Amino acid sequence: MTLIFAHRGSAGTHPExxxxxxxxxxxVMADGIELDVQLTKDGEMVVIHDETVDRTTNGKGFVKDYTLKEIQKLQANFKFKSKLFKKNRVPSLREVFQWLKGNKLLCNIELKNSIMDYQGLEEKVIGLIREFGYENRIIISSFNHYSIVACYRLEPAVEIAPLYSSRLFMPWIYAQSIRAKAIHPNLKAVRDEIIIEAMNNGIGVRPYTVNKADQMERLLNLGCTAFVTDYPEKAWKLRENKKG
Incomplete structure (x- = not known):
């Protein structure tokens, strides 16, 4: 069964x-969530996508220049102006992990260290995974492939998966060479035959960001390992219809 990962949560309908x-x-019964992790000024792991807080909050400046306490005072409801979303804030990774105790969702952590060199990010993330015993529930991905290899070396039990946005030649060979169990390509960078060949070679494929019904149908028909979407409810309904 193709798994559904909610991109930054249900980012199409709620503040990411x-x-x-x-x-x-x-x-809406997604199988997992995808989120982004960076470090604050005081070395805390926070869940936010951009290197600055400008787009997704009412603040300005770099994540790295805020302490956890300061960043959590910001409102994180950028484009969702309804009263429903007034009190959203930037969560810490620990907060998300505490909540995961109450469910069985998988969690794909994207390390946001391609632009900012967050020293010690890998060690901190792996340390928290171990503390909670989530070695089998977490997938670590990044566009910084040195970073995910560092995570594998720290804890081989945690799955790693390289993110990439341009077409790779035989990406399953590359994945195997860095001990990754899956690839996370941009949907535009992966053809059907590549998805099939990768899976046939024991490498999972989880394309991003899959928001259109015809794109979802394509991947469901292929039996693709999983995909990442802003609209997990729409994806779940399409998958259920296929079962019927």
Missing amino acids: NTMEAFYEAER
Whole structure:
């Protein structure tokens, strides 16, 4: 069965990378969530996509220049102006992990260290995974492939998967060479035969960001390992219809 990962939570209907977006992903029966992690000024792991807080909050400046306490005072409801979403804030990774105790969702952590060199990010993330015993529930991905290899070396039990946006030649060979169990390509960078060949070679494929019904249908028909979407409820309904 093709698994459904909620991109930054249910980012199409709720403020991205907030607890409310993750609660919604659970409510609509996604199989997992995808989120982004960076470090604050005081070395805390926070869940936010951009290197700055400008787009997704009412603040300005770099994530790295805020302490956890400061960043959590911001409102993280950028384009969702309804009264429903007034109190959203930037969660810590620990907060998300605490909530994961109450469900069985998988969690794909994207390390946002391609632009900012967050020293110690890998060690901190792996340390928290071990603390909670989530070695079998977490997938670590990044566009910084040195970073995910560092995670594998720290904890081989945690799955790693390279993110990429341009077409790779025989990406399953590359994945095997860095001990990754899956690839996370941009949907535009992966053809059907590549998806099939990768899976035939024991490498999972989880394309991003799959929001159109025809794209979802394509991947469901292929039996693709999983895909990442802003609209997990729409994806779940399409998958259910296929079962019928």
